[in-house]
Amino acid sequence: xxxxxxxxxxxxxxxxxxxxxxxxxxxxxxxxxxxxxxxxxxxxxxxxxxxxxxxxxxxxxxxxxxxxxxxxxxxxxxxxxxxxxxxxxxxxxxxxxxxxxxxxxxxxxxxxxxxxxxxxxxxxxxxxxxxxxxxxxxxxxxxxxxxxxxxxxxxxxxxxxxxxxxxxxxxxxxxxxxxxxxxxxxxxxxxxxxxxxx
Numbered sequence: 001x002x003x004x005x006x007x008x009x010x011x012x013x014x015x016x017x018x019x020x021x022x023x024x025x026x027x028x029x030x031x032x033x034x035x036x037x038x039x040x041x042x043x044x045x046x047x048x049x050x051x052x053x054x055x056x057x058x059x060x061x062x063x064x065x066x067x068x069x070x071x072x073x074x075x076x077x078x079x080x081x082x083x084x085x086x087x088x089x090x091x092x093x094x095x096x097x098x099x100x101x102x103x104x105x106x107x108x109x110x111x112x113x114x115x116x117x118x119x120x121x122x123x124x125x126x127x128x129x130x131x132x133x134x135x136x137x138x139x140x141x142x143x144x145x146x147x148x149x150x151x152x153x154x155x156x157x158x159x160x161x162x163x164x165x166x167x168x169x170x171x172x173x174x175x176x177x178x179x180x181x182x183x184x185x186x187x188x189x190x191x192x193x194x195x196x197x198x
Contacts, residue, residue: 039063040163042188047159049195054099054146056084059139060163060188068165068184069130077108079169080137082162086146086194089156098157099146104166105137149194157194162187 044059062080064072072078082103087095106119115126116133127133145159164187 039065040165040186040188042161042163042190045161045190045192047192047194048142049149049197051148052142053144053148054086054157054159054194055142056101056145056159056161057139057141057143058082058161058163060137062134062138062186064130064134065184065186068186072107072109072130073111075109075111076171077106077169079166080105080107081164081166082140084143084145084159084161086157086159089158098149101143101145103140103143106169107133107137149197151197154196158191159194160189160191162189164188 039062041061041063042058043061044057046057048055048057068078083100084102085100086098088098089095103120108117108119109115109130110117110126113126115128116130118125118127118133118136120136125136127136149157165184167184
């Protein structure tokens with residue numbers, strides 16, 4: 001084969017390989033974008049300091065991945081947990097815990113009645129659509145996290161908030177296969193400062 005012909009063949013092969021790799025990366029980017037739409041996104045987190053205590057209000061967006069919806073449709077229940085912890089900042093030692101609160105929701109689909117059920121605080125509610133069931137978990141107003149802080153307590157306080165899918169509550173065989181399933185690691189976390197007294 002003449003040298004020029006060999007060089008052209010190599011250039012064309014390299015060009016084809018480059019085009020294929022760019023196309024593949026484009027597909028991966030598209031897949032990552034679509035996967036990014038599933039999960040838990042924290043839209044609002046607000047702390048109120050009142051005579052009733054330290055109160056927290058939040059608003060999240062919950063979008064379930066297709067795999068999780070499929071598992072739910074087969075009657076497997078999942079648990080979501082919201083946790084808030086109040087700390088007092090200390091420069092000389094570890095921050096001091098001042099209070100905490102936890103909320104748990106158990107979401108399940110009942111194939112016989114074709115209804116979604118959400119258990120929360122010992123109460124059970126039924127919904128005809130999954131979006132309505134998720135709405136029951138998406139927001140909280142004036143959630144009491146701790147006792148009232150004293151009027152002279154001017155030290156810095158903050159709250160660590162998280163809302164996540166509790167994979168420990170899944171059946172044990174499913175937990176074994178979740179090692180690399182990043183779609184199942186649904187969580188939103190944020191730290192917010194407690195306002196000083198006026």
